[in-house]
Amino acid sequence: MSETSDTQPSLKTIVAKSVHDMKTPLSCMRTTLEILRLTAGDADRQAKSIGILDAQINELNGILEKLSMSAR
Amino acid sequence: MGINGGNIPSTLAAPTQADTSTMSERRKFTDVLLVDDSKFLADILAMFFQLDGYTARAAYSGEDAIGHVEDQVPDIAFIDIDMPGMNGLELARHIRASKRARGTVLVALSGWDEPEHKQNAVAAGFDHFLSKPVDAPAIREFMKNLGEA
Numbered sequence: 001m002s003e004t005s006d007t008q009p010s011l012k013t014i015v016a017k018s019v020h021d022m023k024t025p026l027s028c029m030r031t032t033l034e035i036l037r038l039t040a041g042d043a044d045r046q047a048k049s050i051g052i053l054d055a056q057i058n059e060l061n062g063i064l065e066k067l068s069m070s071a072r
Numbered sequence: 073m074g075i076n077g078g079n080i081p082s083t084l085a086a087p088t089q090a091d092t093s094t095m096s097e098r099r100k101f102t103d104v105l106l107v108d109d110s111k112f113l114a115d116i117l118a119m120f121f122q123l124d125g126y127t128a129r130a131a132y133s134g135e136d137a138i139g140h141v142e143d144q145v146p147d148i149a150f151i152d153i154d155m156p157g158m159n160g161l162e163l164a165r166h167i168r169a170s171k172r173a174r175g176t177v178l179v180a181l182s183g184w185d186e187p188e189h190k191q192n193a194v195a196a197g198f199d200h201f202l203s204k205p206v207d208a209p210a211i212r213e214f215m216k217n218l219g220e221a
Contacts, residue, residue, distance in 0.1 A: 028116055
């Protein structure tokens with residue numbers, strides 16, 4: 001990926017990395033939703049799935065905050 | 073090169089114990105290894121495969137995955153490319169160099185989906201490439217396209 005001449009990553013690089021980094025928590029959330037649909041009535045799996053959704057929302061939020069800081 | 077994930081509607085319900093026994097008997101793949109440095113993703117994908125009647129194990133690094141492969145060779149492995157330490161490309165080369173595991177079907181998972189990334193995956197020994205974000209219905213469709221019930 002490209003870097004600017006003063007070794008700071010370019011906006012393009014930052015955006016590309018952020019998009020890349022968001023794909024794993026998004027994959028996780030999509031799959032977890034399916035698990036929630038498949039495990040209705042299974043309290044243990046539902047609780048674990050909700051915990052994972054919560055953690056992935058926090059991770060996505062962290063990536064967005066970093067992106068927002070980079071844009072300032 | 074294999075299929076990229078898409079938004080495919082799911083219509084399957086969770087299999088019962090009797091259903092999974094029958095499925096295992098007619099499936100080409102029974103043992104699935106999920107490798108991703110995101111513990112959450114590796115675990116949730118493993119849970120999805122287990123609910124679909126497979127024996128599924130999760131590994132959280134290339135090194136961890138080698139231990140799993142040496143313990144029991146999987147029929148198919150989904151491997152994240154971008155991992156710290158031993159990355160997915162190095163892991164694929166390691167598996168392909170192994171006499172015991174060289175027949176394992178290797179599926180690359182990657183958030184990078186430019187042609188060069190796919191070419192690198194093929195060169196390392198991957199059979200298929202799935203772009204993230206993946207989801208359960210897309211993986212189910214992918215398995216179906218591999219000939220799974």
